[in-house]
Amino acid sequence: MSVEALPATAEIWSWLAEVPDPEIPVISVVDLGIVRDVVWEDDTLVVMVTPTYSGCPATSVINFAIEDALRARGIENVRLKRSLSPPWTTDWISVEGREKLRAFGIAPPIDGTAADGRLAVRIDHLIGGSNLAIRCPRCGSTETKLVSNFGSTPCKASWRCTVCLEPFDYFKCI
């Protein structure tokens, strides 16, 4: 591929916006906010990707999916670079991504509610879970209860709606 023929990074971003997250295929890796940068270094495309959680087993699958999608678009030299800093935060999930999560049945994160490890001032709130009002993605009620801050994947918490009685996932804030 000659240097003149290299696709613009804006176009590459639009291709990446079609690469689904392997765990939650309704949103893309761009919606999730894990693609941090896309730059050309000569004729090699460098894609900076940040992991969601340190041990997220989807990380290698995500990298593979990104590389695969770019090669399918004719890009021969792709290098994925892990970027740890700044650490991923759910604040980076796009507005569209949040709506797609809700429609899929996962309550989107409520920004600014991440655990911060400052227990001493929170101890009174610990028992019985959470002060958050999470809206049930199925019936829309806010009469919901935390079941566990850990769920089906590292990024989710388990909640239950006390109106429609359905359990649901909440994309917890970090």
Place this chain on the structure above:
Amino acid sequence: MPSLPDMTTPDVVGLAAAAAAKGHPPPVHDEAPATSRAALFEFLTRMGDNTLVLGHRLSEWCGRSPVLEEDIGTANIALDLIGQTQFWLGLAGEVDGNGRSADDLAFLRDVWDFRNVLLVERPNGDFGHTIMRQFLFDAWHVEMLRALMRSSDPRIAEIAAKAIKEVSYHVEKSADLVVRLGDGTDESHRRMQRSLDEHWTYTGELFLSDAADEAMVENGIAPDPASLKPAWETTVRSVLDEATLVIPGTAFVHKGGRHGIHTEHLGHMLAEMQFLQRAYPGATW
């Protein structure tokens, strides 16, 4: 009977080099002088071995926890800790400069090369016993990471900034359960008090220091372990009070893990964890 060294895998470094030659990146030689590099390697393996050993212990609960939510929660925390291990031991391998990957360090070192505190290698016991161990560790872990976010080494600061987000959820969960079980039924209270009594003398090791720690402090890389104790104690006391549990009066400290002198439990754990790489060195799939 053969002597102890005869029974261990011969030439671990050689095996690691052979594995490295098969596709791992070439050794990266750090610019720092050898002595400070050795101290940094020591510090990084202490961090990584804590998360590795505790992560493995937690994974032993997978499919066996008392309720489904706890099974999922415990497995998720194990996963976070193993993920953090990849960062710590990955960096340790880089600093070491002998081409060892995080996997090489996890699977090809023997027990005396492990640098975790004794607390994390202690057997799981019952679920309450596991939760108490977890809480005492989490309360330290979050303070350590908070301090490391200000490390003069940006590679360490960024791992800490990543890990603390996860560990903040760990400590909330373990504290919550310590209170529920401690201030629960007579039976759960009795078991939690017994667990606290058994684990307590293993917590002191978290705050001990040696020449490697002094080198870290000197270079602004990591905090003096003792400086973390007041904040740890504040958290621990407030949660244990809430849980109606009584801190034992003893000041005895079990120690040795940070220097590779372990309880008999760690060897058994490694025998299971490392079996495949010891039987088939370099195996991948």
